[in-house]
Amino acid sequence: MDQAITGWINGPAGENAMLDAVMLALTEFGVPALILLVVLQWWRSGERQHARHTAVVAGLAFLIGLGVNQLILLFLHRMRPYDAGVSHLIISPSADWSFPSDHATASFAIAASFLMSRLKRLGAVFLAIATAVCISRVYVGTHYISDVAGGAVTGIAAAVVVGLLYREGTRLDRAVTSIL
Structure with a gap:
């Protein structure tokens, strides 16, 4: 089923210049666009301290999630789908293993951090972008x-753990969110 869905999403790759351009951009x-949007929250008007706290949670979840991925890659060596003949690659090949996707980890760490906060509307935007990024990674092969x-x-998971451990309003949080 994994190969079938991957093949279905990747199937149109290279056949439609407009769709290819959108997926390559995503x-x-x-x-990077998600990261920029998180950074811009530092200067948000209204609920500034909460937005800053959420941005810190998102940044920590991003880093921890990618760190966990590196540990997983030490033990799981999954061949890329283009190497296995499952997908047609329309970008440069990657040098590392396929599982898990760093793009998915990074984008969902950010989206989940904002969805767990009171900034749910922004979290929904981040979730839509994260989902599009994930689809693009399969589409490009x-x-x-x-x-x-x-x-x-x-x-x-990284966002949940950071959200539970890095509490809003603590001395550390007040010190970090008061920077600038």
């Missing part, structure tokens, strides 16, 4: 659908 600029699902789980 895969290249989606995570570099990941199986389960790779992005695994990355999303890692990102969400």
